[in-house]
Amino acid sequence: MNKLKIMAAITSTILISQTAAATVPINGTVESKCVITTDTDGVYGNPNAYTLSTNPTDGGVKPRIRYDIVTANAYHATVSYPNQFSQSPSLDDSVTWTGAVVVGESSDASMSAFESGKISYNNTVEFDLSIAGSVWFDVTSTAAYGYNKAFPAGNYSATVSAECIAQ
Amino acid sequence: MRYIFLIILLLAANNVYSHEFTPAYPKLVPSYLPGIYVAKMKLLNKRKEIEYYQITVLSDDMKPIRFGSSDEILKLKYLSSKKVEVYISKENIKKARFICSTSKILKMPGQEASVISSKICSRIK
Numbered sequence: 001m002n003k004l005k006i007m008a009a010i011t012s013t014i015l016i017s018q019t020a021a022a023t024v025p026i027n028g029t030v031e032s033k034c035v036i037t038t039d040t041d042g043v044y045g046n047p048n049a050y051t052l053s054t055n056p057t058d059g060g061v062k063p064r065i066r067y068d069i070v071t072a073n074a075y076h077a078t079v080s081y082p083n084q085f086s087q088s089p090s091l092d093d094s095v096t097w098t099g100a101v102v103v104g105e106s107s108d109a110s111m112s113a114f115e116s117g118k119i120s121y122n123n124t125v126e127f128d129l130s131i132a133g134s135v136w137f138d139v140t141s142t143a144a145y146g147y148n149k150a151f152p153a154g155n156y157s158a159t160v161s162a163e164c165i166a167q
Numbered sequence: 168m169r170y171i172f173l174i175i176l177l178l179a180a181n182n183v184y185s186h187e188f189t190p191a192y193p194k195l196v197p198s199y200l201p202g203i204y205v206a207k208m209k210l211l212n213k214r215k216e217i218e219y220y221q222i223t224v225l226s227d228d229m230k231p232i233r234f235g236s237s238d239e240i241l242k243l244k245y246l247s248s249k250k251v252e253v254y255i256s257k258e259n260i261k262k263a264r265f266i267c268s269t270s271k272i273l274k275m276p277g278q279e280a281s282v283i284s285s286k287i288c289s290r291i292k
Contacts, residue, residue: 038185165288166289
């Protein structure tokens with residue numbers, strides 16, 4: 001009888017130790033990817049009759065785009081501010097477009113290098129996304145009509161292009 | 168610390184819309200059709216204001232390359248994803264460098280906001 005009790009105790013100990021040693025694996029893969037997020041759609045303010053501007057001092061709202069980069073040196077970002085309206089009333093005079101793209105915020109202080117290393121041409125700005133994390137780009141766009149000519153009444157919209165190209 | 172900051176920002180951003188196109192480096196493998204290679208891509212639409220995306224195949228200098236796909240322009244509902252197969256012929260493989268997805272913006276009457284177009288390009292390995 002005692003032998004049976006000892007055997008049962010040993011068996012249960014082995015079973016308990018086996019249960020305690022069981023592991024549950026969690027597997028995951030981090031793959032390189034770029035996510036473009038439109039944080040804020042822009043709005044044109046109308047500080048005077050002949051200007052439309054996304055500048056907050058002009059009553060506008062700057063479009064803000066976030067790029068999430070999982071691995072460094074895998075992508076570069078290309079952001080273009082508008083150089084034409086995608087929707088507007090009929091315009092019989094020329095529109096002068098100006099704009100800028102700047103790094104607004106970032107998840108890593110060293111991402112300030114994106115701003116100093118950016119390349120600008122025409123209405124496009126390129127950033128080398130050499131550091132993983134999130135970065136926010138603020139876009140400014142201004143449209144001036146003719147020579148101080150009043151914009152016709154109506155709805156105006158323009159498109160900001162945000163691209164993420166794998167390197 | 169910076170990851171905690173990133174997580175807090177991601178959680179706090181509850182009114183944001185995004186576009187994902189993976190993998191970053193797709194591989195072309197032989198398809199069931201002779202002389203035709205295929206890359207399998209996945210598109211995720213988290214942009215509420217966008218319903219259509221266009222798939223393109225581009226060369227090194229961003230010029231369009233002929234390709235085949237069941238979904239060259241695809242309708243994708245908010246918060247849904249779709250697997251896209253891109254078929255490229257053997258003679259175009261050397262020229263094809265990027266597979267891109269671009270959000271398509273529909274003109275909406277009464278809209279005053281500036282609209283953001285997003286484009287993500289994966290590089291063919």
